[in-house]
Amino acid sequence: MSRTAPRPEGLAAAPAWDREIAGLSLTPALFGRFQRLIHQETGIWLGDSKSALLCGRLSRRLRVLQIPTLAQYYDLVTQLDQHQERVSMIDAITTNETRFFRDPRHFEFLAARAVPRWRAQAQRGGRSKTIRLWSAGCSSGEEPYSLAMLFRRHLPAEQGWNVSILATDLSTRMLAQARAGIYSLTKSANIPEPLLKDYMLKGKSQHEGQMKVMPEIQAMVDFRKLNLIQDPYPADAHFDVILCRNVLIYFDLQCKQKTIERLTRCLARSGLLFVGQAENLSTIRSQLKILAPAVYAREGEHGVY
Numbered sequence: 001m002s003r004t005a006p007r008p009e010g011l012a013a014a015p016a017w018d019r020e021i022a023g024l025s026l027t028p029a030l031f032g033r034f035q036r037l038i039h040q041e042t043g044i045w046l047g048d049s050k051s052a053l054l055c056g057r058l059s060r061r062l063r064v065l066q067i068p069t070l071a072q073y074y075d076l077v078t079q080l081d082q083h084q085e086r087v088s089m090i091d092a093i094t095t096n097e098t099r100f101f102r103d104p105r106h107f108e109f110l111a112a113r114a115v116p117r118w119r120a121q122a123q124r125g126g127r128s129k130t131i132r133l134w135s136a137g138c139s140s141g142e143e144p145y146s147l148a149m150l151f152r153r154h155l156p157a158e159q160g161w162n163v164s165i166l167a168t169d170l171s172t173r174m175l176a177q178a179r180a181g182i183y184s185l186t187k188s189a190n191i192p193e194p195l196l197k198d199y200m201l202k203g204k205s206q207h208e209g210q211m212k213v214m215p216e217i218q219a220m221v222d223f224r225k226l227n228l229i230q231d232p233y234p235a236d237a238h239f240d241v242i243l244c245r246n247v248l249i250y251f252d253l254q255c256k257q258k259t260i261e262r263l264t265r266c267l268a269r270s271g272l273l274f275v276g277q278a279e280n281l282s283t284i285r286s287q288l289k290i291l292a293p294a295v296y297a298r299e300g301e302h303g304v305y
Contacts, residue, residue: 043229141178181213
């Protein structure tokens, strides 16, 4: 392991505020104020063990703003005219772990059980060939693009199908990455080979080691900023599929209850709701019945799958 090189002669020491940031800490009272602020803004409740994590995440904002203490940052971010900084704070603290075709059983359920049902209904004239999906908490876009590739293959536009995907997240930083549709080739491992071949472009020269989502797949996805706790849900909703996976795990019970109630109202008749494998709705009052692990439909409609 290499040793730290001595500072070259004449190079100034780090400024005082940078040295202070390296040793950030939170009093229990100040952490409590951040807990309540973040919960109010996002529905996310940071447990008492997350103090060090919060310090690490917010240290980036303090460096950008050249603010030496979290107490001063809290005073800034709670000012009425600091909406954009509150957005930046949320971007800094949110976890954005995702990958293509995450929880593959969910995509297998859609391909093996939902798609054949929709095809049969359309052939009988029992439904239109319009399919609407919502990826709620889309992070950097891997989930909605996975949906787009799957449905482009199974319900192609050439056969008259119109599949549209709404993808929402509260992080403006993640949404910008998602809209670009550019990913490291290392993320290709979970994409089925036929879909990777048909719907991803491999980068060359300055884009070596990257891949880009094909324009026809990008065109299927509409990315929007939406806070599941605070913002109005789509007014023109009734989605055939809603994926809200690995989001509820960060909410307290009250916010989970409110979110499930609102998402259920956005489901089409016989629509499907997918949650994360670690998210159990048994403590939530709802009109939903479980169909498969982490897959739900309205009561009275689940038998059709």
